[in-house]
Amino acid sequence: MNNYTFTLDDSAAGERLDKLLAQLLSELTRSAVQKIIDDGGVAVNGKTENKKYKCKAGDRVEITVPDAKPLEAKAQNLPLEIVYEDDDLLVVNKPKGMVVHPASGNPDGTLVNALLYHCGDSLSGINGVIRPGIVHRIDKDTSGLLIVAKNDMAHISLAEQIKEHSFSRAYEAVVYGNIKEDKLTVNQPIGRSPKDRKKMAVTLKNSKNATTHIEVLERFGNFTHIRCVLETGRTHQIRVHCAHIGHPVAGDEVYGPKKVITELHGQCLHAKHIGFVHPRTHEWLEFESELPEYFTNFLNKLKGEMHG
Numbered sequence: 336m337n338n339y340t341f342t343l344d345d346s347a348a349g350e351r352l353d354k355l356l357a358q359l360l361s362e363l364t365r366s367a368v369q370k371i372i373d374d375g376g377v378a379v380n381g382k383t384e385n386k387k388y389k390c391k392a393g394d395r396v397e398i399t400v401p402d403a404k405p406l407e408a409k410a411q412n413l414p415l416e417i418v419y420e421d422d423d424l425l426v427v428n429k430p431k432g433m434v435v436h437p438a439s440g441n442p443d444g445t446l447v448n449a450l451l452y453h454c455g456d457s458l459s460g461i462n463g464v465i466r467p468g469i470v471h472r473i474d475k476d477t478s479g480l481l482i483v484a485k486n487d488m489a490h491i492s493l494a495e496q497i498k499e500h501s502f503s504r505a506y507e508a509v510v511y512g513n514i515k516e517d518k519l520t521v522n523q524p525i526g527r528s529p530k531d532r533k534k535m536a537v538t539l540k541n542s543k544n545a546t547t548h549i550e551v552l553e554r555f556g557n558f559t560h561i562r563c564v565l566e567t568g569r570t571h572q573i574r575v576h577c578a579h580i581g582h583p584v585a586g587d588e589v590y591g592p593k594k595v596i597t598e599l600h601g602q603c604l605h606a607k608h609i610g611f612v613h614p615r616t617h618e619w620l621e622f623e624s625e626l627p628e629y630f631t632n633f634l635n636k637l638k639g640e641m642h643g
Contacts (some may be wrong), residue, residue: 336399336400336401336402336491337399337400337402338397338399338400339359339360339397339400340395340397340398341359341392341395341398342393342395342396343355343391343392343394343395344392345392346391347374347390347391347392347394348391348392348498349389349390350389350390351386351387351389351390352372352377352379352384352385352386352387352388352389352390352396353365353368353369353386355390355396355406356368356372356396356398357532358529358540358541359429359541359545359584360398360400361613362538364532364533365532366370368386368398369386371398371399371400371401371528372384372385372386372442373386376398376399376400376401377396377397377398377399378396378397379394379396379397380394380395381395381397382397388409391440401642406509408443408445408447408448408451408467409443409448409451410435410448410451410452410455410606411443411445411449411451411452412449412452413448413449413452414430414449415427415446415449415450415453416428416429416430417453418622418624419620419622420478422487423484423485423487423488423613423614423615423616424482424483424484424485424489424493424524424613425445425454425482425483425485426480426481426482426609426622427450427480427481427482427483428478428479428480428481428624429446429473429477429478429479429480430478430605430627431466431476431478431600431601431627432475432476432600432601433475433504434446434475434552434601435446435469435472435481435506436469436472436476436596437505441475441547446481447467447468447469448457450467450468450483451467451484451554454468454483454485455510457485457486457540458483458485468483468484468485468490469481469483469539470482470484470490470493470494470497471497471502471568473606474571474602474604475601476586476600476604477479477506477601477602477604477605477606478604478605478606478627478629478630479506479605479606479607479624480492480606480607480608480622481549481591481606482609483520483611484501484614486579488614488615489615491614492594492612492614493611493614494513496569496611496612500566500567500610501526501611501612502534502609502610503564503608503609503610503611504564504565504568504606504608504609504610504619505562505563505564505565505605505606505607505608506562506563506565506573506604506605506607506608507552507560507562507563507604507605507626507630508514508560508561508563508573508577508584508585508602508603508604508605509558509559509560509561509584509585509606509630509634509637510559510561510577510582510583510585511557511558511582511583511584511591511592512557512558512559512581512582512584513547513554513556513557513558513559513560514551514554514561514582516551517550517551518549518550518551519548519549519580520546520547520548520549521545521546521547521549521576521579521580522544522546523537523545523576524538524539524542524543524544524545525537525538525542525543525545525569525570525571525572525575526535526538526540526541526542526543527541534571534589534590535569535570535571536575537575537576537579543569544567545567545568545569545575545576546565546566546567546571546607547563547564547565547566547567547572547573547576548563548564548566549562549563549566549577550562550563553634555638556638556641558585558637559582560634560637562607563577571589571590573604574587574589574590574602574604575590577588577590578615579589584602584603584604584640585599585602585603585633586599586600586601586603587601587602587604588601588602598633599628599629599633603624603629603630603633604609605624605627605630606624607623607624607626608621608622608623608624609621610622610624
């Protein structure tokens with residue numbers, strides 16, 4: 336369990352207790368905070384209050400956040416496209432629509448379930464049974480390359496490379512609109528959206544720095560095919576940064592326009608390149624993934640419309 340104590344200032348006056356705590360503890364959703372309050376895990380000036388309590392300047396708020404309960408993931412014989420594998424790690428080409436790790440809404444059918452079947456006990460345990468071996472993740476509807484650690488040594492080394500920005504990752508996407516610059520860099524902090532806790536946003540509040548380098552590959556008038564190189568790896572980084580500059584990723588149901596391109600079944604975003612130093616041999620390894628069929632079909636459609 337983790338205990339947090341806050342002494343509120345004037346800016347907190349009048350805020351609902353649940354809303355304020357969700358803002359102060361960015362890793363928790365508002366519904367998670369409400370459950371903790373309902374379970375008696377929050378005290379204001381030594382007394383329990385309900386979630387609608389209106390905060391006052393000078394209030395001393397204490398919250399006890401219970402430890403996350405790990406999910407018991409089961410091994411499943413699912414299709415798994417392995418690009419590279421040795422005793423320390425493997426590189427997987429994840430299809431669009433596959434969730435990386437089990438969660439309450441996706442208890443099985445995930446990449447982790449497939450990895451448990453393929454690797455057995457040969458997966459790092461640093462992230463517990465919720466995300467065994469997963470060093471970094473990509474969204475359900477993003478396709479492409481993902482690295483998996485088979486032991487803690489590999490996991491620690493790869494995680495450190497990501498932290499130091501020496502881990503190379505490049506994506507390709509199709510975005511709305513015509514990006515005029517051939518190259519640009521978006522350097523804007525990303526955190527939980529103050530307006531919608533289920534979304535990320537460019538914000539100065541409870542955020543982390545995020546940098547995305549964008550290069551235009553081809554223009555189609557109303558759409559642009561781009562390559563994105565990540566310097567950092569924040570949640571939904573490319574999707575948030577592209578939306579922030581007015582060019583959301585095509586098919587993105589969360590950050591794009593309300594009228595979604597349904598044929599894409601999610602955002603047109605593919606993790607195409609990955610590069611890293613092998614944890615044991617210290618050799619630099621690089622892998623490229625071909626653009627999947629949904630992506631090339633959409634590009635061909637845009638090309639046909641341009642020429643038509």
